[in-house]
Structure formats: C-alpha cells, structure tokens
Amino acid sequence: MTVVRVRRQRASQRHARLIPLLPPPSVIELLGNPLAVVHPSSPESVSQQQRLLIARKFNFSETVFVHDQEESSHSELPFAGHPTIGAGCYLLSKTGRDKLTLRTKAGDVLVSSEDTGVRLKVPVDFKVHAPYLNDILKAKQPDLEDKDYVNGAKGAEPVVSIVKGMTFIMLELSSSEALGNLQPYSQWFSLPDEHLGDWKGAGGPAKLYAFVRMADGSIRTRMFKGSYEDPATGLAACALGGWLGQQIGDGNWSFKLVQGVEIGRRSEIIVFATISDGRVVSIELAGNAVQVMEGKVQTQQSEASVLKRP
Incomplete structure (x- = not known):
C-alpha cells in the first residue's frame, strides 16, 4: 500500500472515484499489472485499518491512496514505481496539467507528461x-x-x-x-x-x-x-x-x-x-496507463474514490 499527497489540488477535485488503468497496447487484451488508486474525499475519511481492508479487497500487488493535503505517516510503502506511474497518469489526466508533484514518504516526486505517458524522477539511495x-x-x-x-x-x-x-x-x-x-x-x-x-x-x-x-x-x-x-x-x-x-x-x-x-x-x-x-x-x-473502469467505495464515514491500473 502506498500513500501519496498531491500539492495544490483544488478542493473541487476532492471526490471519490474507482478507475482501473491499463498500458495502451493492452487495452483490448486487458494485460499489464493492475493497481488501485483510491482518492478519498478527505484524509480523515478513511482510517488506516480501512485502507488495509480496501487494499486486501482489491487484491492487487499495490493500492495507492491519493490525498490532497498533509496527514500523519503510517506504515505504508515509502515509494513504489509502478503505482506512482498509475497515480501520475490519473492525476495529470484529471487536472489537465503537464506537471505535478507527488509527496511520498520517500520524498517529493516530480511527475511530467510525455507523448508516451508520464515520466517521474525516482528517489534513490543506490x-x-x-x-x-x-x-x-x-x-x-x-x-x-x-x-x-x-x-x-x-x-x-x-x-x-x-x-x-x-x-x-x-x-x-x-x-x-x-x-x-x-x-x-x-x-x-x-x-x-x-x-x-x-x-x-x-x-x-x-x-x-x-x-x-x-x-x-x-x-x-x-x-x-x-x-x-x-x-x-x-x-x-x-x-x-x-x-x-x-x-x-x-x-x-x-x-x-x-x-x-x-x-x-x-x-x-x-x-x-x-x-x-x-x-x-x-x-x-x-510508463503509461489507460482508464478502463470507474466506481465508488463506501466506508462507514464517507465515500472513497478508487482507481486501478495494470
């Protein structure tokens, strides 16, 4: 499970959504590696335990939780490449921007749009x-x-x-x-x-x-x-x-x-x-990803928006 905070996200964009993504060559065949990106209405609307339950329910290799503002750290992965590519594709397509910064536990990650998808600088300690x-x-x-x-x-x-x-x-x-x-x-x-x-x-x-x-x-x-x-x-x-x-x-x-x-x-x-x-x-x-479905997840407190990508 990976948690990402997005800088300068407008309040009007805080909604809950479920969308799987696929690499473009794989849209028909549904190939690639699926992941879920969950966009809660607020950081407090989904607890850490609920995140874990949601991630287990999807049963993908990674689930990304995207938040519009800072929140306290939990025991998620500090950074993972494939889900960050998926989250970047989703957020750039929804905001219409060509660049944005994702704040992960491993540090800030600059994501930019390219003709073939997105490109991001990876925090490394090689x-x-x-x-x-x-x-x-x-x-x-x-x-x-x-x-x-x-x-x-x-x-x-x-x-x-x-x-x-x-x-x-x-x-x-x-x-x-x-x-x-x-x-x-x-x-x-x-x-x-x-x-x-x-x-x-x-x-x-x-x-x-x-x-x-x-x-x-x-x-x-x-x-x-x-x-x-x-x-x-x-x-x-x-x-x-x-x-x-x-x-x-x-x-x-x-x-x-x-x-x-x-x-x-x-x-x-x-x-x-x-x-x-x-x-x-x-x-x-x-890398790249393509949206293939959309839906909502109900929690006891509120709705959480979710996105998936292979």
Missing part, C-alpha cells in the same frame, strides 16, 4: 552489495542448464538496492527461452548480513529479478517474490537500469524493459539512468 551465491537459487531450476546462466550454474549473482530495504538479486540469463523456462520458488531468499553491510536487517527478503538482453536492445525481465510473479515492477526496473548503467560507464543511459510476457500480462517500462564518476546520481522512470 547501493551494490556483495555478489550472492546460493546453491538453491539455480539448483531449484530443473529446466535450466549451465549455458542458460550468463554467470554459469555455479557463479554468484549481483545484489542491488535501489533504496534501503528494496533489494534485488539480478539473475542474468542467456536467452528468452531460458527466461521462459524459469520457475517460481517456494520461498523468498534471505540474504546474509554480510551482503547488506550497513543495511543489514533492512527490508526483509530479497526479490529475484531475472533478465535477458535482447538483440533489439530491449531487456526482457521476470520478477519473483517467492512463488508470486509480478508482471510490472518499477523499482526493480530502476535497480536494474542503475546497475546496467554502472557497467557501461559515465553518461546518460536509457533502457526499455518488457516484463510479464510469460504470464500473459505484458508491461513496458523505460528507465533513464545518469552515471557520474561511477555512481548512480539520477534515475527516472517512464
């Missing part, structure tokens, strides 16, 4: 940890062979955090066929403290982000949280984009990532990474 070597990681993949792993069946894999507590194991595979043969895991991967250094104990288990570099320059990806496969993951894409940019060297780099193909929910994300003196100094995320 860190590359010690490589990860775990026999289970590859031994639990009966359909993959040594040649399917770029680093080999016995090789360690990079570990990257986009911010403290959001950590990914980057598993590079040699072909789209190998990516398609990758199977979910029965459990998450817990990294030893020495892999996280000063960040030990932060954020729980690491997620597995598998990727293949395609001949056309794009990158095909899959992301696993244990047995669950996520069809679109903005922060994982940003972590990979930052890491790839570091491998190339100083400069401004862009990466087109295609995810969710293997589960029939294709999603496209573009990551822009700026590298200076070997460090990731800036990451931006671009």
Whole structure:
C-alpha cells in the first residue's frame, strides 16, 4: 500500500472515484499489472485499518491512496514505481496539467507528461552489495542448464538496492527461452548480513529479478517474490537500469524493459539512468496507463474514490 499527497489540488477535485488503468497496447487484451488508486474525499475519511481492508479487497500487488493535503505517516510503502506511474497518469489526466508533484514518504516526486505517458524522477539511495551465491537459487531450476546462466550454474549473482530495504538479486540469463523456462520458488531468499553491510536487517527478503538482453536492445525481465510473479515492477526496473548503467560507464543511459510476457500480462517500462564518476546520481522512470473502469467505495464515514491500473 502506498500513500501519496498531491500539492495544490483544488478542493473541487476532492471526490471519490474507482478507475482501473491499463498500458495502451493492452487495452483490448486487458494485460499489464493492475493497481488501485483510491482518492478519498478527505484524509480523515478513511482510517488506516480501512485502507488495509480496501487494499486486501482489491487484491492487487499495490493500492495507492491519493490525498490532497498533509496527514500523519503510517506504515505504508515509502515509494513504489509502478503505482506512482498509475497515480501520475490519473492525476495529470484529471487536472489537465503537464506537471505535478507527488509527496511520498520517500520524498517529493516530480511527475511530467510525455507523448508516451508520464515520466517521474525516482528517489534513490543506490547501493551494490556483495555478489550472492546460493546453491538453491539455480539448483531449484530443473529446466535450466549451465549455458542458460550468463554467470554459469555455479557463479554468484549481483545484489542491488535501489533504496534501503528494496533489494534485488539480478539473475542474468542467456536467452528468452531460458527466461521462459524459469520457475517460481517456494520461498523468498534471505540474504546474509554480510551482503547488506550497513543495511543489514533492512527490508526483509530479497526479490529475484531475472533478465535477458535482447538483440533489439530491449531487456526482457521476470520478477519473483517467492512463488508470486509480478508482471510490472518499477523499482526493480530502476535497480536494474542503475546497475546496467554502472557497467557501461559515465553518461546518460536509457533502457526499455518488457516484463510479464510469460504470464500473459505484458508491461513496458523505460528507465533513464545518469552515471557520474561511477555512481548512480539520477534515475527516472517512464510508463503509461489507460482508464478502463470507474466506481465508488463506501466506508462507514464517507465515500472513497478508487482507481486501478495494470
């Protein structure tokens, strides 16, 4: 669950609404990664417990609550890329503006409109940890062979955090066929403290982000949280984009990532990474969403407006 505060939102726009969004290429097929964006009539109209219940009822990977003014912090995610793209698309389309600022727990996020959707600057505290070597990681993949792993069946894999507590194991595979043969895991991967250094104990288990570099320059990806496969993951894409940019060297780099193909929910994300003196100094995320339905949620105190997007 992510909570977003919107600056300079007019009072006349405080209403309750339910709208799912989809990436434009997926409107007919209803592909992509759905999320819900809830716009309460006021911050006080929906309690934290009600937020959790609403999020569980939608049963999406993320639910965003948009507020027009400041409120006290709760235990939601500080920032998430894919739902912020969805919220940005919704708010820009409703306000008619080409830019706005979303206030998240991780900091203010500038969202701007582009011909292909929206683009936002991601709050980052980028860190590359010690490589990860775990026999289970590859031994639990009966359909993959040594040649399917770029680093080999016995090789360690990079570990990257986009911010403290959001950590990914980057598993590079040699072909789209190998990516398609990758199977979910029965459990998450817990990294030893020495892999996280000063960040030990932060954020729980690491997620597995598998990727293949395609001949056309794009990158095909899959992301696993244990047995669950996520069809679109903005922060994982940003972590990979930052890491790839570091491998190339100083400069401004862009990466087109295609995810969710293997589960029939294709999603496209573009990551822009700026590298200076070997460090990731800036990451931006671009994507799009389309409204596909609208409705209202009744709570005991008031109505809450909701929006969804794959």
